[in-house]
Amino acid sequence: xxxxxxxxxxxxxxxxxxxxxxxxxxxxxxxxxxxxxxxxxxxxxxxxxxxxxxxxxxxxxxxxxxxxxxxxxx
Numbered sequence: 001x002x003x004x005x006x007x008x009x010x011x012x013x014x015x016x017x018x019x020x021x022x023x024x025x026x027x028x029x030x031x032x033x034x035x036x037x038x039x040x041x042x043x044x045x046x047x048x049x050x051x052x053x054x055x056x057x058x059x060x061x062x063x064x065x066x067x068x069x070x071x072x073x074x
Contacts, residue, residue, distance in 0.1 A: 003032060003051050011038055013045075 011030035016039075026042040035054035041047055052060065063069055 003036065003038065003049075007032060008038060008049055013038075013040065015042060 008030075011032060013028040013030045016027045016029055028040050028042045028045070030038040030040075032038050032051070037052045037054070037057040038049045039052065040049040
């Protein structure tokens with residue numbers, strides 16, 4: 001699933017509410033076209049971004065909310 005560099009550069013990125021406030025491991029998320037979601041490292045904004053379909057993103061968020069992932073996994 002490809003997203004153009006232009007779309008990523010125009011995206012409105014926001015810090016994830018799940019990121020810690022200590023300046024450490026933070027991710028940013030952005031809504032993209034076709035319901036997709038981009039995720040990138042806030043410390044490396046010009047680096048790569050992961051792109052999720054709407055279905056993948058909702059499954060991931062559902063897993064977080066249900067406790068599927070904990071600190072020992074992440």
